Amino acid sequence: MEFKEMFFMLTKGTWDTLYMVLISTLLGYIIGLPLGILLTITDVDGIRPNPVLYKILDVIINVTRSIPFLILLILIMPFTKAVVGKSYGTTATIVPLTVAAAPLIARMVESSLKEVDKGVIEAAFSMGAGYFTIIWKVLVTESRTSLLVGVTIALGTILGYSAMAGVIGGGGLGDIAIRYGYYRYETGIMIITVAVLVILMQILQWAGMLLSKKIDRRRGK
Amino acid sequence: MHKEEIIKISHITKRYEENAILEDFSLSVYEGEVVVIVGPSGCGKSTILRIMNGLEPIQKGEVTYRGEKVDGKLGSITRIREKVGMVFQSYELFPHKTILQNIMLAPVLVQKRDKKEVKEEALQLLNRVGLLEKKDSYPRQLSGGQKQRVAIVRALCMHPEVLLFDEVTAALDPEMVREVLEVLLSLAKEGKTMVIVTHEMSFAKAVADRVIFLDGGHLEEEGTPAEFFEHPKTERAKQFLNTFTYDKVERE
């Protein structure tokens, strides 16, 4: 394969991967953030305990999270087809990626929000704050460093899943690695593709950590 | 002289599971007075303050605020909480907000007051406690005594009618105790209504209009500081006050 051809293929693959990962993580947060908040406030020591609702969410999230991603991908194919009209390609892959991301994100949001000191929440209550203020101005704002670390982890995990989606023609870098490396024995292309994936992961990690350090007021500058 | 009753808790029972912490307990706080609550650890002092602020549900009895009954509904409780400021032993400042943001949060978001006006007042109050230059710092950059003074300013900025202080110097090094207690003394001088839980007996003596001695969840003795500290009536109070003095060791 010519260099130019390969370069274009990899650029497109990278773009496709980023597109899938960013959109699914965003959608994952649109679903997962409210779920994580609900889990936090409805738990026994939350600000609005509701054991029944907590248990229901807890079970749904545990079940979804215990299905291996490749199986989930296949399981929800009919749903994917109903949503985007086809079950392969980059846009279609966003559906299973989002379904996998949402419960993971919900759990990470839950654990971040639960780090907020109970005393501080109580102080906010003692000043007459309502649930809305407590959730946004205390729980979410005070745990933003941890939430941001969560975003980094979510992006990294979804990036890994998106590569797996390549197995069934999901598009992006994973797709290229499988097609060339596995089916055509072009080890060189596979290695380069994997290298690009590694670099992407590194950049995400690095940017995430840098940003979270910057906004952490409890430590550092 | 008859002063208006601000907070009244009457015949309340507070239980944790089966343990009764307070039984048939009543206490009224009148406008402009400083009530100091003392008593051994675990006797229910914090619980009383938390009940006055609606942070703790009660099993029996009622809490009234200027004659209005405070029911369990959040609307009624939050309205009272705006009027009843509370300062905690461990400050409870928001770690990710600057000092100014810490102070301005509730006046702006809860009381919906004008941001500029609140900021001006916050700066004025910070200046009063000598912490104006810390306005843009974060809590971790302050000493314990400074944090506690900020926490007091945060409560003051809500224009509360009553201030509750729960062992606000208990977590502080001795040198910092004074700077915080000075602020409380100046508030008392101004005529603020306050309920103070403290283990600093000489401070209690100086600041109190009325001392409440609590033991095992009930009011054991009540009186002016002069009466209580110089001539305690009950055996329990005598014993309690003795724990603060030490006899000279006699060596053979």
Ligand SMILES: Nc1ncnc2c1ncn2[C@@H]1O[C@H](COP(=O)(O)OP(=O)(O)OP(=O)(O)O)[C@@H](O)[C@H]1O
């Ligand atoms: N959440 C809780 N669950 C069960 N018991 C509790 C709880 N909070 C307090 N208690 C109990 O209630 C009693 C009174 O507690 P409280 O905190 O009011 O005491 P205190 O007088 O403030 O003591 P201290 O001087 O140590 O602060 C204690 O015996 C304590 O063990």
Ligand SMILES: [Mg+2]
């Ligand atoms: Mg206490």
